[in-house]
Amino acid sequence: MQTGLSYFCFIAVLILVLVRLLYSYGLTASFSKTVPHLDLTFTSGEVREAALIDRITKVYTDNWDLKSISAYHKFVKTLKIQNQPRLREQSILEPSSIEVIGIDLTKYPFVIPLELSTSLNNSGYANPYTVKELLWEMMKEDNYVVVNKAMANLFIPRSMNLEDTTVQDFDISDGITDRFLGKVRIIAVLDDFQDTPRMITSLPTAWKISGSESYSGIYIKMKRENEIEEVQRVSAGKIKSVLGKTTVNIENWKEGESRQQKLFSIFNAIFWLIIIAILLLSTFGGILGIYRNFVVKRHALIIFQNLGMSEFQLFKILTGICLLSLLSGLILAFLTLWGFENLFFSLLLKPLQSIVPVASLTVDWPLIMAWGAGMFVGYFLIFLLFLWIIINNKKQLQV
Amino acid sequence: MKIILILAAFISISVSQVLAGIPDVCQATEPEECPRSCVLLKSGDFLLGNKESIFSDEMPAHRRKIEEIYISQYEITSWDFLQYINAQETFPIENSQFIKDDVAETKFDSYPCNPARRITWYQAQSFCESLGGRLPTEAEWEYAAVVDIEHNYQKMTWSTGNQFPLFLSNEDEEEEDEWEEEEGDEEEEGDDEDEELADEKGEVENEDEGEDEAEEFDFLSPVLVEVQESLRGVNRLHGMMGNVWEWTADWYLPYPEDESSALKKQRDGYWKVIRGGSYQNSARPELLRPTLRNRLHPKKYLENVGFRCVWPSQGD
Numbered sequence: 234m235q236t237g238l239s240y241f242c243f244i245a246v247l248i249l250v251l252v253r254l255l256y257s258y259g260l261t262a263s264f265s266k267t268v269p270h271l272d273l274t275f276t277s278g279e280v281r282e283a284a285l286i287d288r289i290t291k292v293y294t295d296n297w298d299l300k301s302i303s304a305y306h307k308f309v310k311t312l313k314i315q316n317q318p319r320l321r322e323q324s325i326l327e328p329s330s331i332e333v334i335g336i337d338l339t340k341y342p343f344v345i346p347l348e349l350s351t352s353l354n355n356s357g358y359a360n361p362y363t364v365k366e367l368l369w370e371m372m373k374e375d376n377y378v379v380v381n382k383a384m385a386n387l388f389i390p391r392s393m394n395l396e397d398t399t400v401q402d403f404d405i406s407d408g409i410t411d412r413f414l415g416k417v418r419i420i421a422v423l424d425d426f427q428d429t430p431r432m433i434t435s436l437p438t439a440w441k442i443s444g445s446e447s448y449s450g451i452y453i454k455m456k457r458e459n460e461i462e463e464v465q466r467v468s469a470g471k472i473k474s475v476l477g478k479t480t481v482n483i484e485n486w487k488e489g490e491s492r493q494q495k496l497f498s499i500f501n502a503i504f505w506l507i508i509i510a511i512l513l514l515s516t517f518g519g520i521l522g523i524y525r526n527f528v529v530k531r532h533a534l535i536i537f538q539n540l541g542m543s544e545f546q547l548f549k550i551l552t553g554i555c556l557l558s559l560l561s562g563l564i565l566a567f568l569t570l571w572g573f574e575n576l577f578f579s580l581l582l583k584p585l586q587s588i589v590p591v592a593s594l595t596v597d598w599p600l601i602m603a604w605g606a607g608m609f610v611g612y613f614l615i616f617l618l619f620l621w622i623i624i625n626n627k628k629q630l631q632v
Numbered sequence: 633m634k635i636i637l638i639l640a641a642f643i644s645i646s647v648s649q650v651l652a653g654i655p656d657v658c659q660a661t662e663p664e665e666c667p668r669s670c671v672l673l674k675s676g677d678f679l680l681g682n683k684e685s686i687f688s689d690e691m692p693a694h695r696r697k698i699e700e701i702y703i704s705q706y707e708i709t710s711w712d713f714l715q716y717i718n719a720q721e722t723f724p725i726e727n728s729q730f731i732k733d734d735v736a737e738t739k740f741d742s743y744p745c746n747p748a749r750r751i752t753w754y755q756a757q758s759f760c761e762s763l764g765g766r767l768p769t770e771a772e773w774e775y776a777a778v779v780d781i782e783h784n785y786q787k788m789t790w791s792t793g794n795q796f797p798l799f800l801s802n803e804d805e806e807e808e809d810e811w812e813e814e815e816g817d818e819e820e821e822g823d824d825e826d827e828e829l830a831d832e833k834g835e836v837e838n839e840d841e842g843e844d845e846a847e848e849f850d851f852l853s854p855v856l857v858e859v860q861e862s863l864r865g866v867n868r869l870h871g872m873m874g875n876v877w878e879w880t881a882d883w884y885l886p887y888p889e890d891e892s893s894a895l896k897k898q899r900d901g902y903w904k905v906i907r908g909g910s911y912q913n914s915a916r917p918e919l920l921r922p923t924l925r926n927r928l929h930p931k932k933y934l935e936n937v938g939f940r941c942v943w944p945s946q947g948d
Binding site: 358361365 | 918
């Protein structure tokens with residue numbers, strides 16, 4: 234009964250861990266790449282001082298290894314969008330509330346990786362831009378924009394394939410005053426999992442549309458994703474001295490508000506509830522099981538003691554056996570991982586890579602070694618505890 | 633007399649050995665106006681990547697060793713690819729009919745010597761394999777594009793602000809001029825020898841014609857052109873810059889620090905590397921640098937992506 238229950242718990246935990254890992258890995262891999270990792274928002278109002286932006290940027294670039302950093306200008310505005318009647322009939326979209334984000338597009342990589350967006354067909358040619366072509370166009374042409382899927386749905390019918398759509402030229406006007414704000418060319422669509430229609434463009438174009446030459450915050454993209462939380466925590470203190478009266482709020486990408494993030498939070502909460510319940514049950518069951526075995530076997534130990542073996546000798550022999558079995562298990566596990574690393578990679582990561590653009594990760598050996606050593610010490614301490622109980626519990630041999 | 637005979641025998645043996653090393657596919661083809669030839673790239677090492685670039689994936693520049701290979705002098709043509717499709721009992725690719733229709737019936741009659749395009753990486757690779765070759769690795773491709781094999785000269789800096797026509801930034805042109813002045817005499821002698829060897833091997837067309845071509849087509853065409861009319865670069869290779877992007881064998885992964893770490897971890901990625909720019913980039917010379925790494929999913933195909941093959945030298 235106990236064995237059956239242990240098996241059940243073990244398999245249930247494994248399945249849950251696997252589902253969670255796949256879900257979080259897939260989501261993290263795809264989603265963390267489409268958004269900035271850290272969002273430093275000016276809570277005391279928008280900033281116009283470029284020198285302040287430079288000072289904050291310097292704090293980050295001096296202290297951490299960044300992939301990219303850029304001040305941004307973000308706002309929501311009701312815009313009227315009307316296409317330039319170049320190839321087809323003119324159509325005017327109902328004024329819609331659109332979030333516009335202007336970022337620094339003069340330096341690559343961008344804080345929002347526009348290279349992951351789906352390019353529309355290059356005008357004049359029957360094919361989309363390749364990645365570098367798309368990036369270069371965005372770097373060179375101020376009025377080129379990338380929109381998210383929610384916004385693409387406003388002008389591309391759902392039935393139409395994105396790859397069959399040619400780049401779109403639009404005139405943008407204020408949805409309320411009807412004032413002309415500028416021309417933009419939509420060249421790609423980014424799937425950023427947001428429900429709000431969103432347009433990503435260069436800072437000058439965003440300033441032109443909003444009418445205000447200011448910064449709403451700074452986006453940061455880290456080189457190492459495992460540093461995000463640490464940088465979020467530590468940087469708040471480090472930038473205080475350069476901020477003056479300006480106040481900021483630093484958020485990481487997981488604290489965002491997209492559908493996927495909300496779903497993931499709910500799933501995560503349920504996952505941890507179940508995991509903790511199972512782990513508690515199985516830990517109690519496991520410890521009781523081991524203790525029961527020791528209690529049963531203590532008769533054998535008492536026989537050894539009655540045969541004249543000292544407590545210390547018994548302790549040494551049993552500790553030696555335990556150490557050997559734990560060490561051999563540890564070495565076997567390491568050898569398996571080391572020897573079959575490529576096989577595991579092709580079975581676990583490669584299928585994922587065919588779905589989402591995940592780079593091949595290298596095994597973090599120091600971390601694995603640390604975990605291995607930690608588990609080894611943990612098990613060994615539990616063993617010593619039981620051994621201590623058994624040896625000191627001098628029960629008479631029952632005949 | 634005896635010495636002359638021995639010398640003649642020696643030369644004829646050497647030439648036949650060289651000829652024996654050339655893959656069959658590098659020889660003449662039909663229709664005759666569609667060229668098909670190879671260039672022998674001698675082994676050597678060079679600096680792969682760029683020391684400075686606006687695109688960080690071109691860095692770090694690191695040394696790579698290249699084995700001796702034959703590389704197609706021209707991009708693979710629609711004609712050649714059509715022969716390949718027709719030779720297959722079942723062409724195991726979803727869009728084979730599309731390619732046949734497009735290449736054979738609609739466009740072939742007019743432009744058989746245009747580079748084969750709308751080809752996935754897998755199609756390109758299987759084409760090369762059917763001829764006993766493979767796609768060039770990224771390093772091989774760049775080696776062929778930047779290292780003048782005969783003179784063992786590599787351009788070291790590639791500015792991101794090249795002036796049109798491409799290939800050399802002003803700075804590079806100066807370097808090149810200096811180098812040409814220094815090497816001028818040797819080059820002339822070298823050219824004569826090369827010409828003789830080329831004639832013997834049947835590797836390249838008449839050198840004079842080649843020079844005419846170089847003059848005539850020494851610009852980047854803003855429209856697709858036949859493979860022999862595309863820009864001629866170092867090593868007499870046509871179309872390395874412009875005309876169509878070219879598939880390479882490698883996954884798009886960050887450059888390793890050095891060659892040893894490159895060999896240590898050869899893992900799969902999501903995209904394959906494409907190189908060389910296309911006619912669609914004629915207004916964007918910054919995209920027409922030999923060190924620029926572009927990428928495309930291996931199952932995708934585009935109007936402006938083609939390929940060329942390499943063959944291991946049989947002397948290996």
